[in-house]
Amino acid sequence: MLFSLVRCLILLLLLTLTGAGRTLMKIKERVRNLQLQKTKQLLLTHTASSRQPLRHVKEGRIHQQLDHFKRKDVSTFPQKFFVNEAHWQRPDGPVFLFIGGEGPIYEFDVLAGHHVDMAEENGALLLALEHRFYGDSINPDGLKTENLADLSSQQALADLAVFHQYISQSFNLSHRNTWISFGGSYSGSLSAWFRGKFPHLVYGAVASSAPVMAKLDFSAYSDSVGLSLMNEAVGGSEKCLAGVREAFAAAEALMSWNASRVARDFGCCQIPKDLDDQIELMQNLADIILGTVQYNEEGVLMSIDEICAVMTNKSEACEEEVEAYNRLVKLSQIYHSTSEEPCLDISHEKTVKNLMDTSVHSGRRAERQWTYQTCTEFGFYQTCEDATCPFSGMVTLQSQTELCPILFGISQHSLPGRIAFTNNYYGGDNAHTHRVLFVNGGVDPWRKLSVVQDRTEEGDEAQTIFIKDTAHCADMMSGRVTDRSSLKKARQEIEKHVVGWLKMAAQERV
Structure with a gap:
C-alpha cells in the first residue's frame, strides 16, 4: 500500500499506555518522529508525481x-x-x-x-x-x-x-x-x-489489543513478557529468560554497594544514590526489553530474537553473574547508540516535575493525562513484586501509585474502588456485547x-x-x-x- 512506511508511526501513536518508564516513552517518541519524517518524504515524492493523497483529507x-x-x-x-x-x-x-x-x-x-x-x-x-x-x-x-x-x-x-x-x-x-x-x-x-x-x-x-479489564496491580504484564522471551517461535528461549533474570539480579545487587559503578556502566546522568532514582534506573533498563517484546518485529528498536542473541552470548572468561550483568550493559549500549541523548536521566525528581507540567505544549506528550487516567480509572501498574518477574523487584505497586497523591491529590487507598467501578461500568472482560x-x-x-x-x-x-x-x-x-x-x-x-x-x-x- 502507498503508506506502508507509516505502519510503525500509527502503531506508536496508538500504544502509549505501557508504563511509567521514561526510556519506553523516549523509544516511542523517537520512532514516531522518524516515521513522520519518512512519511513526509514519501508524500513529497508522490505529490511530485501528480499523486496527491492528502488532498482528500x-x-x-x-x-x-x-x-x-x-x-x-x-x-x-x-x-x-x-x-x-x-x-x-x-x-x-x-x-x-x-x-x-x-x-x-x-x-x-x-x-x-x-x-x-x-x-x-x-x-x-x-x-x-x-x-x-x-x-x-x-x-x-x-x-x-x-x-x-x-x-x-x-x-x-x-x-x-x-x-x-x-x-x-x-x-x-x-x-x-x-x-x-x-x-x-x-x-x-x-x-x-x-x-x-x-x-x-x-x-x-x-x-485490537484492547485491555477492557481494568487492573490495579498488573503484575501479569511482566510475567507475560517473560513467557515471550521463552517463545522459540519468535526467537526466545529458556536460556534467554534466565539470562535476563540473572542480569537484573546482578545489577540490583551491585547497585546496593557500588552505585557509582552502575551509573558509569549504564551511562547515567546521575549516581542513583536514593531509592527513587534506583527504581527509575531499574524501570528504564526493563523498558528496553518491555518495548522490544510489546512491539516485536514492528521496526521498534530490536526484536526478541536480537535481544536474546545479546542476552545469551556467553564467554568463558567471566563468572555467570558478572557475565549476565555485562550482557545487560551491552544491551543498554545498543539502545543508547541510537539515542541522541548524552546520558540516561534517572532523576525521579525530574520525572515528577515533568508530570506536573500543565502547559499547552505538554498536551502532545500525553504522560500527565494518561497518568491521571491510570489513577482514576484503569490502574495498569506493571509491577515486579512476584517471584516470577524477570526484572527488578524494586518496581512495586507502592512506587507506581505514589504519583497519584503527589500529582493529583488522589489517595492511593481510593484506587481499588475506582478500578472496581470501571469494571462494573463496562463489564470487564465479560461484557455482554x-x-x-x-x-x-x-x-x-x-x-x-x-x-x-x-x-x-x-x-x-x-x-x-x-x-x-x-x-x-x-x-x-x-x-x-x-x-x-x-x-x-x-x-x-x-x-x-x-x-x-x-x-x-x-x-x-x-
Whole structure:
C-alpha cells in the first residue's frame, strides 16, 4: 500500500499506555518522529508525481461540551478530527470511525492502516476523532488538576456520540450508512465500549489489543513478557529468560554497594544514590526489553530474537553473574547508540516535575493525562513484586501509585474502588456485547486484560481472533510481504467479519 512506511508511526501513536518508564516513552517518541519524517518524504515524492493523497483529507474541529453530564455547564473545548472522502460511495456507503486514544491523531489515521484498506474495498467514509485532553483537543488551561475531572473514558464515549450526530448532519447521513468503529489498545477498548454503550449508533466494532479489564496491580504484564522471551517461535528461549533474570539480579545487587559503578556502566546522568532514582534506573533498563517484546518485529528498536542473541552470548572468561550483568550493559549500549541523548536521566525528581507540567505544549506528550487516567480509572501498574518477574523487584505497586497523591491529590487507598467501578461500568472482560471483534497477539502482554476466547451466552457473543506469534496491534497495519502467515490470515478474518456486518446491516434495512 502507498503508506506502508507509516505502519510503525500509527502503531506508536496508538500504544502509549505501557508504563511509567521514561526510556519506553523516549523509544516511542523517537520512532514516531522518524516515521513522520519518512512519511513526509514519501508524500513529497508522490505529490511530485501528480499523486496527491492528502488532498482528500480535511481537518476540522467540533466544539464539545466539557462535561456532557452537567447540562447547565456550557463550557466547551475544540476537538480535532479528520475526514477522508476518497473511497466513499455516496450516499449510502458505510462509515469507518477510527477512534483516537491517549495521544494526538494525524491525517495518516485516515490514510493508512488495515481499516483504510477495508474502507477502500467497501466504499467507506473515513473518520478519525482525537481523544479529549490529548493532542490539540484541549483548552489552554486544560491540564491543571482541577480541570482534569472532565478527562474520562465516559466523557470520551459521549464525545463520540455527539460527533456521530455532527457528522451525520454534515454529510446528510441516514440509517442506511452503517457505522463500524476501530481502535487499538486503549482506543480499542473505547471501540468495544462505544458499541456496548451506544449500539444504536455503531453497528460493529473492531477492538485490537484492547485491555477492557481494568487492573490495579498488573503484575501479569511482566510475567507475560517473560513467557515471550521463552517463545522459540519468535526467537526466545529458556536460556534467554534466565539470562535476563540473572542480569537484573546482578545489577540490583551491585547497585546496593557500588552505585557509582552502575551509573558509569549504564551511562547515567546521575549516581542513583536514593531509592527513587534506583527504581527509575531499574524501570528504564526493563523498558528496553518491555518495548522490544510489546512491539516485536514492528521496526521498534530490536526484536526478541536480537535481544536474546545479546542476552545469551556467553564467554568463558567471566563468572555467570558478572557475565549476565555485562550482557545487560551491552544491551543498554545498543539502545543508547541510537539515542541522541548524552546520558540516561534517572532523576525521579525530574520525572515528577515533568508530570506536573500543565502547559499547552505538554498536551502532545500525553504522560500527565494518561497518568491521571491510570489513577482514576484503569490502574495498569506493571509491577515486579512476584517471584516470577524477570526484572527488578524494586518496581512495586507502592512506587507506581505514589504519583497519584503527589500529582493529583488522589489517595492511593481510593484506587481499588475506582478500578472496581470501571469494571462494573463496562463489564470487564465479560461484557455482554454483540458484534464486537477482539483481536489479540500471543506475544502481546496486554492480551491478559482483553478477551481472547469466544463466548456465546443467551444471544450475546464475543468474537475473537488470536494471532499466536504477533505483538501489540500488529493487525492494524497494512499488510507487507514480510508479515507472518498467521498475521495475514488474521487480517483476512477481520475483513470477513466487517464485510459480514455490512451485509447483515443491508439485509436488515430491506
